Amino acid sequence: MSGGPTGGSGTAQAEELAQVLKDLQTQINVIVALTIRELQSLQKSYNYGFAWALLEPIMFIGIVRLGKSFFGGLTPPNMPPTTFIVLGIVPFYLYVAAVSVVYKSGGTQSNLLQFPRITPVDVAIALALRDFCIYFTLFCVFVVPASIYEHAWPPENGLKVALAFIAFWMLGVALGFVIGAANRVFPPVRQFFSYYNLANRMIGGMLFVITMIPSLYWPYLTWNPVLHCSEMVRDGWFATYTSPIASPSYVMLWILGLLLLGLSLERFERRVPYV
Helix, strand or coil: CCHHHHHHHHHHHHHHHHHHHHHHHHHHHHHHHHHHHHHHHHHHHCCCCCHHHHHHHHHHHHHHHHHHHHCHHHCCCCCCHHHHHHHHHHHHHHHHHHHHHHHHHHCCCCHHHHCCCCCHHHHHHHHHHHHHHHHHHHHHHHHHHHHHHCCCCCCCCHHHHHHHHHHHHHHHHHHHHHHHHHHHHCCCHHHHHHHHHHHHHHHCCCCCCHHHCCHHHHHHHCCCHHHHHHHHHHHHHCCCCCCCCCCHHHHHHHHHHHHHHHHHHHHHHHHCCCC
């Protein structure tokens, strides 16, 4: 007699789980469709297609590479200079782009939100995935020829490099949700982001590895998760370099903490009208 209710409860739980998985699949399909739409609309929105995304990184890499030709001591002797620069610049640009598109999407009301299955989070993630596709392509286009030319191919641990690249993106998305929520109630926060971005260019490991810095300053620099991501990329690529400070668990804690805070604030602020 007791088997009936238990069996019915188990069936109900199985049905609920199936419905949750179905809803999740539907939401993933929505995000994929939005990402494809953003990539297609990006191609139509610019006269030169994706050239806008190529120009700034190419110029920056060229200027830095030229500078390092005159100041050779600025590059670690056991790492080829062009590959070293590309491994620092392109992932950092991905991080900045992910932060920017996510927080900007939170401050404007997209027409796509009129559709019942689309939420602001879906739009933000789709925009960030669009930039991930662009910068991952740029990363491959730049680093593969440079590393082959400088005899630094293949990477020592390709999986570690890929995971570090994804960590850059996820960290940018998570921070973007936090800044976007703050931007809804305090628009001048975007100015603070520009200062933060400038500071990270200098202390985020884009143009250096931690062993180039006196160990006296390591405790002040290693709080920055962006520096850990930069270290992980180069640690995974070069067999001649092992980072003494890179901590994937530390980066993951930052990602989870920022995501929890950002998504909670985004959910709370859905009742706040757009300005």
